[in-house]
Amino acid sequence: MSRIRAKNEEKIIRAASRIFAEHGYAATKTADIAELARLPKPNIYYYFGSKEKLYRAVLESVTEPLLAASGPFIEYRDPVKALTAYIKAKLMISRDYPYASKVFANEIMHGSPHLPEDIIARLSEQTRTLAARLSDWMSQGLMARVEPRHLLFAIWASTQTYADFNWQITMALGKDELDEEDFEQAAEVITRLVITGCQVRSLAGE
Incomplete structure (x- = not known):
């Protein structure tokens, strides 16, 4: 895994942890995770494929x-x-x-x-x-x-x-x-x- 990929995945998981914690699974929007991680929304799907897989990663x-x-x-x-x-x-x-x-x-x-x-x-x-x-x-x-x-x-x-x-x-x-x-x-x-x-x-x- 490249350093950039590892860094971005860590940023996304950290941001997702906070959004999932504050809003719950159903109400969480990947756009909010991307905004908090300061990454483009497509990056969420590029690295994790789906909201469900990102939740599992968290x-x-x-x-x-x-x-x-x-x-x-x-x-x-x-x-x-x-x-x-x-x-x-x-x-x-x-x-x-x-x-x-x-x-x-x-x-x-x-x-x-x-x-x-x-x-x-x-x-x-x-x-x-x-x-x-x-x-x-x-x-x-x-x-x-x-x-x-x-x-x-x-x-x-x-x-x-x-x-x-x-x-x-x-x-x-x-x-x-x-x-x-x-x-x-x-x-x-x-x-x-x-x-x-x-x-x-x-x-x-x-």
Whole structure:
């Protein structure tokens, strides 16, 4: 892929993320995306072929990082390290992909009418893998026994809210936008709640 093509596709996805987030799939016009991206409207179809394919590209722009965020569960045997890194990764997605995260959340809230089956399958498999890892740590006595999927739901809700409900959070904090310190503080608080609340402890020697 040429540098120019990659740059233009990134600009279009970034613009589309915002327009889809603000107007929803049905009400979004490719002309508005082109205007925000500062590119001719035919470029939208040249690079993506259709509005539906562009929407999928927006979803993939956030689902790929969401899938990659589970890496610490594979990388670390120690649950404290894994959960700390996982929570941080999830928050960085809210920081780096705020509009795409809103698009994803809106898609889920409407029953995933446009979410491709392959993405659903990958996300479902990830959930099973993460839940199994948590269950394994519980069996080892490294954390309290809780329903692992509901623990994941709690982590998702607390991290993704920094993108999906950004307006509410910035309003409550009395600022126009969140900065690095806000995300660091959020990571510290959420991690402490999970580690302490679930009585998570490190492996001996880790």
